Amino acid sequence: xxxxxxxxxxxxxxxxxxxxxxxxxxxxxxxxxxxxxxxxxxxxxxxxxxxxxxxxxxxxxxxxxxxxxxxxxxxxxxxxxxxxxxxxxxxxxxxxxxxxxxxxxxxxxxxxxxxxxxxxxxxxxxxxxxxxxxxxxxxxxxxxxxxxxxxxxxxxxxxxxxxxxxxxxxxxxxxxxxxxxxxxxxxxxxxxxxxxxxxxxxxxxxxxxxxxxxxxxxxxxxxxxxxxxxxxxxxxxxxxxxxxxxxxxxxxxxxxxxxxxxxxxxxxxxxxxxxxxxxxxxxxxxxxxxxxxxxxxxxxxxxxxxxxxxxxxxxxxxxxxxxxxxxxxxxxxxxxxxxxxxxxxxxxxxxxxxxxxxxxxxxxxxxxxxxxxxxxxxxxxxxxxxxxxxxxxxxxxxxxxxxxxxxxxxxxxxxxxxxxxxxxxxxxxxxxxxxxxxxxxxxxxxxxxxxxxxxxxxxxxxxxxxxxx
Amino acid sequence: xxxxxxxxxxxxxxxxxxxxxxxxxxxxxxxxxxxxxxxxxxxxxxxxxxxxxxxxxxxxxxxxxxxxxxxxxxxxxxxxxxxxxxxxxxxxxxxxxxxxxxxxxxxxxxxxxxxxxxxxxxxxxxxxxxxxxxxxxxxxxxxxxxxxxxxxxxxxxxxxxxxxxxxxxxxxxxxxxxxxxxxxxxxxxxxxxxxxxxxxxxxxxxxxxxxxxxxxxxxxxxxxxxxxxxxxxxxxxxxxxxxxxxxxxxxxxxxxxxxxxxxxxxxxxxxxxxxxxxxxxxxxxxxxxxxxxxxxxxxxxxxxxxxxxxxxxxxxxxxxxxxxxxxxxxxxxxxxxxxxxxxxxxxxxxxxxxxxxxxxxxxxxxxxxxxxxxxxxxxxxxxxxxxxxxxxxxxxxxxxxxxxxxxxxxxxxxxxxxxxxxxxxxxxxxxxxxxxxxxxxxxxxxxxxxxxxxxxxxxxxxxxxxxxx
Numbered sequence: 001x002x003x004x005x006x007x008x009x010x011x012x013x014x015x016x017x018x019x020x021x022x023x024x025x026x027x028x029x030x031x032x033x034x035x036x037x038x039x040x041x042x043x044x045x046x047x048x049x050x051x052x053x054x055x056x057x058x059x060x061x062x063x064x065x066x067x068x069x070x071x072x073x074x075x076x077x078x079x080x081x082x083x084x085x086x087x088x089x090x091x092x093x094x095x096x097x098x099x100x101x102x103x104x105x106x107x108x109x110x111x112x113x114x115x116x117x118x119x120x121x122x123x124x125x126x127x128x129x130x131x132x133x134x135x136x137x138x139x140x141x142x143x144x145x146x147x148x149x150x151x152x153x154x155x156x157x158x159x160x161x162x163x164x165x166x167x168x169x170x171x172x173x174x175x176x177x178x179x180x181x182x183x184x185x186x187x188x189x190x191x192x193x194x195x196x197x198x199x200x201x202x203x204x205x206x207x208x209x210x211x212x213x214x215x216x217x218x219x220x221x222x223x224x225x226x227x228x229x230x231x232x233x234x235x236x237x238x239x240x241x242x243x244x245x246x247x248x249x250x251x252x253x254x255x256x257x258x259x260x261x262x263x264x265x266x267x268x269x270x271x272x273x274x275x276x277x278x279x280x281x282x283x284x285x286x287x288x289x290x291x292x293x294x295x296x297x298x299x300x301x302x303x304x305x306x307x308x309x310x311x312x313x314x315x316x317x318x319x320x321x322x323x324x325x326x327x328x329x330x331x332x333x334x335x336x337x338x339x340x341x342x343x344x345x346x347x348x349x350x351x352x353x354x355x356x357x358x359x360x361x362x363x364x365x366x367x368x369x370x371x372x373x374x375x376x377x378x379x380x381x382x383x384x385x386x387x388x389x390x391x392x393x394x395x396x397x398x399x400x401x402x403x404x405x406x407x408x409x410x411x412x413x414x415x416x417x418x419x420x421x422x423x424x425x426x427x428x429x430x431x432x433x434x435x436x437x438x439x440x441x442x443x444x445x446x447x448x449x450x451x452x453x454x455x456x457x458x459x460x461x462x463x464x465x466x467x468x469x
Numbered sequence: 470x471x472x473x474x475x476x477x478x479x480x481x482x483x484x485x486x487x488x489x490x491x492x493x494x495x496x497x498x499x500x501x502x503x504x505x506x507x508x509x510x511x512x513x514x515x516x517x518x519x520x521x522x523x524x525x526x527x528x529x530x531x532x533x534x535x536x537x538x539x540x541x542x543x544x545x546x547x548x549x550x551x552x553x554x555x556x557x558x559x560x561x562x563x564x565x566x567x568x569x570x571x572x573x574x575x576x577x578x579x580x581x582x583x584x585x586x587x588x589x590x591x592x593x594x595x596x597x598x599x600x601x602x603x604x605x606x607x608x609x610x611x612x613x614x615x616x617x618x619x620x621x622x623x624x625x626x627x628x629x630x631x632x633x634x635x636x637x638x639x640x641x642x643x644x645x646x647x648x649x650x651x652x653x654x655x656x657x658x659x660x661x662x663x664x665x666x667x668x669x670x671x672x673x674x675x676x677x678x679x680x681x682x683x684x685x686x687x688x689x690x691x692x693x694x695x696x697x698x699x700x701x702x703x704x705x706x707x708x709x710x711x712x713x714x715x716x717x718x719x720x721x722x723x724x725x726x727x728x729x730x731x732x733x734x735x736x737x738x739x740x741x742x743x744x745x746x747x748x749x750x751x752x753x754x755x756x757x758x759x760x761x762x763x764x765x766x767x768x769x770x771x772x773x774x775x776x777x778x779x780x781x782x783x784x785x786x787x788x789x790x791x792x793x794x795x796x797x798x799x800x801x802x803x804x805x806x807x808x809x810x811x812x813x814x815x816x817x818x819x820x821x822x823x824x825x826x827x828x829x830x831x832x833x834x835x836x837x838x839x840x841x842x843x844x845x846x847x848x849x850x851x852x853x854x855x856x857x858x859x860x861x862x863x864x865x866x867x868x869x870x871x872x873x874x875x876x877x878x879x880x881x882x883x884x885x886x887x888x889x890x891x892x893x894x895x896x897x898x899x900x901x902x903x904x905x906x907x908x909x910x911x912x913x914x915x916x917x918x919x920x921x922x923x924x925x926x927x928x929x930x931x932x933x934x935x936x937x938x
Contacts, residue, residue, distance in 0.1 A: 007912055009915065015916070016914060016915040066863055068868070069866045069869035069870025069874055070865045070866050070869060071869075073804070073807060073813060073817070074813055075813050085887070100862070104875075107877075121560075143525060160781040233811075251913060291809065292801070292804040292807055292808060294807070295807030295816065297808055314804065318874075321873070321875075322870060322875075323874040325877070328769055328797070328875050334764045335542070335758075338764030339766050340760055341764075342764070342936065343936050343937065344542060345544060347542040348542070349542060362555065387914060388905055389905075390569065390573070390901065390904070390908075391573070393909065394535060395908075395909065395912035396537060396538040396914075397914075397917070398538070398914050399538075400629060401538025402793070404538060404791040405537060405787075405792040406791075406797050408794070408877050408878060409877060409878060432859065435859070436858075439859075439864075440862065441864045442863050442865055443863050443864035445519075445864045445865075445866075446478065446486065448484045465811065467811065467812050468812065
């Protein structure tokens with residue numbers, strides 16, 4: 001589809017200008033700041049609107065939407081115990097929560113979602129199929145990393161020198177890798193905006209063999225790599241117990257880190273780890289809301305930026321956030337660091353935030369040549385913001401207010417690969433009212449639940465983490 | 470006006486129930502959980518909706534809306550330099566920004582705003598009149614504390630042992646207090662929901678005489694007291710320079726602190742200060758977003774709660790936040806502390822957050838007997854949330870998701886003093902579209918501005934705060 005956006009506001013180096021932008025097929029064909037372009041195809045009125053490249057929701061778990069609001073304030077290890085205790089969603093629910101995740105991402109400036117997708121045991125491929133269907137229907141660019149592990153949940157908590165027995169994981173390393181090959185063969189279609197990534201959950205629940213298999217799979221199929229990394233103090237302890245080195249040293253030693261590897265959280269790195277990460281070109285995905293909610297800590301993002309590490313933003317799963325508003329993650333993920341460094345000259349500016357969210361996001365996916373900036377020849381993953389919405393008024397600095405303010409329903413139009421998938425703030429290819437009605441069929445507002453897992457895990461956790469009994 | 474809300478969901482001690490609620494005039498007349506109440510007056514369908522008492526936006530500066538998005542990430546002292554550099558808004562703008570502040574507060578669950586109102590020099594009474602007009606028109610409950618001082622801006626930065634000359638403030642202590650008396654005489658009408666408070670900006674810019682005059686005024690007219698307190702490390706240093714004691718010790722010594730005193734920020738208190746604050750019954754107003762934005766620090770809210778100090782939430786002015794979404798302030802202001810205390814048993818739960826936002830807010834205004842809970846006989850300042858909005862789906866724990874999620878346009882109806890001032894998510898008594906059009910008449914998106922004040926203040930600030938040149 002061809003179209004021309006007329007007189008939209010875009011940022012320049014130090015200010016703003018108005019431009020005409022021509023889109024031809026999937027690409028930005030021309031951008032003119034000086035003279036109007038001859039309209040090609042549909043004409044879009046860009047006046048009183050801000051045009052930016054789409055952002056990347058660099059780390060989420062879409063199906064956690066089913067438990068958002070439910071889990072009380074707990075640290076990660078106990079939170080996980082409750083998360084995995086209850087009946088997993090069915091494939092229809094996976095489809096609905098992927099749609100919900102996509103809608104919230106799109107309506108907060110995201111055009112691409114990295115879904116570290118929790119799999120239904122025994123229905124792993126169906127889980128991926130349901131998410132693929134949702135993302136293709138709504139039209140968002142997607143990177144699905146089926147969340148895999150080959151060790152059972154209790155192995156993720158440090159032993160603290162005590163002897164603990166662990167159940168075997170329900171399937172073997174080979175079965176996990178075989179399932180991944182099937183998923184790649186069936187769903188990996190980068191030219192259509194649908195990508196599979198290898199995404200072992202992290203060092204806390206994966207064997208050497210699983211990491212090796214994932215690297216082999218990613219090399220053979222040219223896949224991006226993803227994982228959680230050092231989200232909690234407990235994981236830092238666990239790495240030392242498991243490898244007698246830091247988790248970053250381990251991942252570097254086995255060769256997991258490269259410029260197409262993105263790593264969620266990265267809170268508990270030591271200084272030597274930062275240098276290693278910088279050397280490998282791997283990307284840090286910053287999930288500030290989840291990190292606060294779970295009390296995991298503040299990722300040292302200013303240090304990463306000073307070391308030259310690429311940083312992107314993520315919402316993390318909706319049970320640890322508990323939403324998918326990317327503008328909220330960008331805001332808090334930027335200003336949170338102002339309390340970690342007294343020298344305000346190091347603080348992240350709104351323009352830097354926007355660059356991290358767009359270019360930083362796609363760089364972690366190896367797509368910086370094709371996405372992430374308003375550049376002729378790049379793909380048309382674009383967002384048009386309505387600057388006349390109350391939350392973006394009065395007329396001040398559009399990017400300053402978009403990042404530091406609390407924008408609400410400000411996304412007017414979104415294009416992915418040149419196709420309009422949001423118009424007048426509504427998805428064009430799915431029925432939002434129908435999605436809400438489908439979600440309403442599940443659950444109940446007035447029932448409360450109790451977690452048995454928490455009761456079982458809590459005593460050991462408090463002991464290992466040196467908390468009062 | 471009389472009306473009956475039927476079958477709304479409300480929280481009980483450990484879960485939820487559905488109720489009918491009868492409102493008669495300004496009051497909650499009856500609440501029935503067991504059997505339907507006979508409908509009186511208008512019937513409101515409460516099904517699929519959550520009913521809560523209104524929250525308090527416990528600290529803001531409404532006219533800062535005109536600069537939201539504009540000021541780069543700076544610490545408070547430099548940020549203030551830029552804030553006060555440019556032409557102040559005119560009374561018409563004061564009126565518009567008060568309306569904007571009220572709309573954003575109402576649409577995020579607030580029914581009451583504490584406006585620490587920055588005055589136009591030479592038009593002090595007109596400034597207050599413009600804000601009063603706005604709040605009366607839209608119908609929100611308001612506490613206006615005209616922001617007063619009697620020392621010039623540069624005196625707010627510690628000298629660090631150097632000798633510095635300061636300009637005299639543009640009007641005398643007596644003139645300031647005389648203006649305040651006029652404002653009280655003209656606008657203080659508590660029975661109509663319009664209250665004037667004494668609100669010296671803080672120890673950093675006020676003389677002993679100004680504090681004494683404010684206390685005398687508040688005693689004579691039964692006014693609430695308000696002030697900023699220890700927002701920055703620089704203010705902590707300044708208090709020691711100025712009084713040879715902490716700011717809390719000073720305020721306690723002069724008798725400023727009582728159960729109707731609310732204090733914004735309270736970040737840099739020492740342990741002895743916490744005990745003093747608890748003893749006086751004063752309220753801490755927590756402004757987490759502004760505190761992050763300005764790099765001021767994390768207020769030790771968990772310690773305050775453990776010491777028995779009442780805590781409320783505020784958005785702070787929209788130039789240091791840069792919005793007025795109270796649900797965002799409640800979310801971040803609750804989960805931010807999870808990184809300050811490893812023991813998750815101390816973390817604030819969503820139910821506690823809601824209680825702080827409602828009951829905590831009104832307690833700081835001495836209104837806990839009349840507002841802040843769903844109780845028969847209390848005033849009907851109520852909010853009805855639409856639980857079928859995508860951002861509050863699926864059906865899980867309504868308060869968990871309201872606080873920890875990212876609710877967007879979820880406020881369906883708001884009543885203040887029994888009068889419906891929001892219906893179907895829109896203000897009933899003002900024209901929102903007209904407000905947006907009026908705001909659009911000012912400013913320009915594409916001009917950038919440079920601050921001369923920053924250039925002048927920066928070198929001294931960096932030296933006093935021990936930052937590299």
